Amino acid sequence: MATVSMAFSLPALNSRTLRRVNRKPGLALATMNKEATAVGVRVTEGEGNLPKVVLTSAGGSEADIYLFGGCVTSWKVSSGKDILFVRPDAVFNKKKPISGGIPHCFPQFGPGPMQQHGFARNMDWSIVDSEIVEGNPVVTLELKDGPYSRAMWDFSFRALYKVILNAKSISTELTITNTDNKPFAFSTALHTYFSASVTGASVKGLKGCKTLNKDPDPANPVEGKEERDVVTFPGFVDCVYLDAPSELHLDNGLGDIISICSTNWSDAVLWNPHLQMEACYKDFVCVENAKIGNVQLEPEQSWIAKQHLGVS
């Protein structure tokens, strides 16, 4: 998918390089020296010439993360199979969020006073740290408020997003800190697109949850309760599950059972657009870790949520 060949090579990022790069956000590519290496964390040119972090684990798995949107777009297990999905209509020109992988919804999930799913998926994140832990690459991205976000949401904040790639899993940790002198509130989600065969895909673990079904009217969700042990995607699906369990299992219909474990992501959302996206709806399902009700943060307070996606 991505173009990785470049006119010049990029170095591996060690913590020192990253700290230096981070002092001049936006100049990351330009400030690098020209050694070629292949360790666990490197920056390269992705689609649309956008900077992309590539994580490679000792176990042979690989993940791509675009700084635009702080979006993990690919998680390939050692066989080379990509567990995540990027829609064929995705654009990599910063005019729209990247439609696929694990986009951030922050500081608003869904429609509301600001643009759908907030601004974090439309902004450039920067790299603040990286390390290799037992052969596994770890990178931490940062997003802070700027004129673009202030125009929609007039608060000072800091978001840190740590991504850890292991042989059979990818984990993320999102920390939102109120760096303002007044309280703020937000909702958020990791809008994860999984590769799937939609007719064979199903999710276990949601039975008994209170639901807010956005079908047929996303603006007026219907309250209900999930009665099924195994939730499938027989048509259009857009449903919020409140107080979802911390472990769900997705059968992607392609031979994989993916465990979706989370801490502090209290809710989950299932989404498949069915015929609204005729070209691709058969090839993915979204199982999103979400925080639907507002999180309130006082100045200097932080909120931390973790997600762990694993294959057996």
Ligand SMILES: O=P(O)(O)OC[C@H]1O[C@H](O)[C@H](O)[C@@H](O)[C@@H]1O
């Ligand atoms: O098209 P997007 O803005 O990326 O949103 C895609 C979808 O995201 C979530 O799953 C919402 O629950 C849906 O209502 C929305 O349609």
